[in-house]
Amino acid sequence: MSDTLRLDEVVDFAENPEPRCPCVLLLDTSGSMQGAPIEALNQGLLSFKDELTKNPLASRRVEVSIVTFDSNINVVQDFVTADQFTPPILTAQGLTTMGAGIHKSLDLIQERKAQYRSNGVAYYRPWIFMITDGEPQGEPDEAVEQASRRLQGDETNKRVAFFSVGVENANMARLSQLAVRTPLKLNGLNFVEMFVWLSASMSAVSHSKVDEQVALPPIGWGSV
């Protein structure tokens, strides 16, 4: 056997698309977010991008999408991998149509999964990460209830993992009724630390193998 034989020079690899780990940021841009909160949130988004791109696998696997809700619902960013993600500068105005925002984010995830499947791309369980400083406002209760039922069904059937974070005067009791997971309360406007955590969590998910749940890093930026 030749000493100079190097297996890495003779073995070639299959070309499979990188598995994707989709994450929708569902962000409250209603009027009450004006000023310091929205600025801190924008700052947080920059950190999110920075942190994700520090991890070469996460930057190719984690796909970010941003949906904002105020009086309108806007898909500010369609799914892109972290390395292609340019954080937007968000502004705040109007009401808090959270129910419609939840619907939109669930729709996006459903569509994205269909695209993955038709392109033979493997994927991880999608995350929706909702941030709000209030509660649903500006849409009928019925609409919010319906969004909540859909969300709870999707969470129970493992179609999505939905996390909600309350900022400042957010109605935590209302948030805990909407979703399955207990909402977390952000300490002050500590968005940067929260997004560093989110990035670490997505990175953990994007190379995990799970029995039931990925062990997430401890939360230093908020409380239950």
Place this chain on the structure above:
Amino acid sequence: MNSSIQKLHWRVVGASVCGTSHVKNSQLCQDAHHWEMLPDNILVAAAADGAGSASLGKVGAMVAVEAAIKNISIKEVNQEILASDNSARSLLSEAILAAKTAVEEEAIASNRPPKDLATTLIIVVATPTVAVVAQIGDGVAVAKDSMGNLTALTVPDSGEYINETSFLTSPTALDSVQVNVWRQGITNIALLTDGLQMLAINMSVGLPHKPFFFPLFDFVAKAQELKGAKEQLVKFLRSDKITQRTDDDLTLIIAALSDS
């Protein structure tokens, strides 16, 4: 003719290396493998991948491969047993069960729930004419026949999500076992855990990637000195070319039937 068949024997090289993400978090490599040669040119090999979410995944993987191999090696397995599909399947099913029991006993001994020792498991029993394989979870077993065709003997088992799979310790584990018997003139066998899956298998069609396996099979068939060959395999698994593409733990067992 007969005398050349007499001289046939398996050469086996196997290695498990720690993924770079685990090195970074100073975690143990959660993979384990083991193999043994039985009389009559029967090779028994096993590979396991402990779940990253399980605190004792490494222990689960080690216990599983040892118990599976032991269960088969203490039986007097011969070509006759393997000639019947039913008895060949039972042999492997019993080995899976023995591995599951061993992991569960280890959990009791360590005072932990079985899911803390969650692991996948692939077992192969191979002769020059038949391969019998059992698998729980992801990873894959591949064979090359004497015509030069590659076949995936198992299918990596994952749910909708790529990081969800079945484990030996799952309550429904025994429902998700794949047991297959493949009768061909066999020249090579490979077992690998999921860390290598994306590099070794064309996932959309489920076919083994020839440029991955052929050089490795060739390498083992020509290996004169197995200790050196193992070092080369470890070096390969740790090479930049691989770690740029995967940060997971990696296990690869390669066997070549050789007549020299």
